[in-house]
Amino acid sequence: MKKTIRVIAVICLGTILLASCVTKRKYVSARARATQIQNENAALNSHISRLEDTVSFLHNTISGMNNRIGAPGNANENAANELNMTKEQVAAQRARLQQLQSFIDQQQKATENLRKLIADALVGFKNNELTVTVKDGRVYVSMEEELLFPSGSDKVNPRGKEALAKVASVLNTNLDINIDIEGHTDNKPIKTTAFPDNWALSTARANSVARVLIDEYSVSPVRLIASGRSYYHPLASNDTQEGRAQNRRTEIILEPKFDELMQLMSPDATVNK
Numbered sequence: 001m002k003k004t005i006r007v008i009a010v011i012c013l014g015t016i017l018l019a020s021c022v023t024k025r026k027y028v029s030a031r032a033r034a035t036q037i038q039n040e041n042a043a044l045n046s047h048i049s050r051l052e053d054t055v056s057f058l059h060n061t062i063s064g065m066n067n068r069i070g071a072p073g074n075a076n077e078n079a080a081n082e083l084n085m086t087k088e089q090v091a092a093q094r095a096r097l098q099q100l101q102s103f104i105d106q107q108q109k110a111t112e113n114l115r116k117l118i119a120d121a122l123v124g125f126k127n128n129e130l131t132v133t134v135k136d137g138r139v140y141v142s143m144e145e146e147l148l149f150p151s152g153s154d155k156v157n158p159r160g161k162e163a164l165a166k167v168a169s170v171l172n173t174n175l176d177i178n179i180d181i182e183g184h185t186d187n188k189p190i191k192t193t194a195f196p197d198n199w200a201l202s203t204a205r206a207n208s209v210a211r212v213l214i215d216e217y218s219v220s221p222v223r224l225i226a227s228g229r230s231y232y233h234p235l236a237s238n239d240t241q242e243g244r245a246q247n248r249r250t251e252i253i254l255e256p257k258f259d260e261l262m263q264l265m266s267p268d269a270t271v272n273k
Helices: 002-018 024-062 070-121 158-171 198-216 241-247 259-265
Strands: 130-135 138-144 177-184 224-228 249-256
Touching: 024 070, 070 130, 070 138, 070 158, 070 249, 138 158, 158 198, 177 198, 198 224, 198 249
Parallel strands: 177 224
Antiparallel strands: 130 138, 138 249, 177 249
16 A cells, blocks of 8 residues: 555656646746645655554554553554544545646646647748747747847837737637737847837837737737846847847747646645545
8 A cells, every 4th residue: 555655646746747838937836736745645654654563563462461451452543543544644645646737737738739729820930930839838939020020129010910910819719828928139239219228129029019919909908918028038149140139039928827726736725526
């Protein structure tokens, strides 16, 4: 019994650590919770071992006692009851761990399905215009500057609007998706009347993409967050022209909602039976 519990717990934890479809913060939180459950299982298994040793000792002792059988008999009964309770705790922890893994698997599947929907919608665009990838449980639609904007501008051009229309068509038919829009620049300084620095340019570009999605393609503004990251999160080295081109991008980051998973991770959560 102990060996089976340990094997199941180790297999479940290994599967959780390999999951890649949870947001980074939420995925790390889920992984930490699974690790905590694993540690609790290990402690409970150790306690079970000690209790089983006690029960065995008392069984051996009680066979040689007659008049004094009452005291060790009571101790034997108490140890056996505690052993049963501890085994129930292990079973409950294991069930919760399995349910947690099930929800993580569902989120991974949802994220991969979303990636495929977006990739299929944008099939007419080239890799040097945009890419669609999965990272930390989220789908990243990374659009190059040349696809969306003229140099030094935050006005979305026609080719960029065409790409945003494709993305919006998926978003408007899949409503349980959180949408973050992040503007990024290279590290070359900019100082114009409209944009005093890279922070201003990256933020303005994210806002422009958000407005196009909202005003022209009817994406609900409640679902959107737009922000600028300046040049502090590069994809490539800014020491080369090619690297700087990759860094000048706007990312639409899509995340299937994790409400059920977050409820399960709550300390007060109960296992559905």
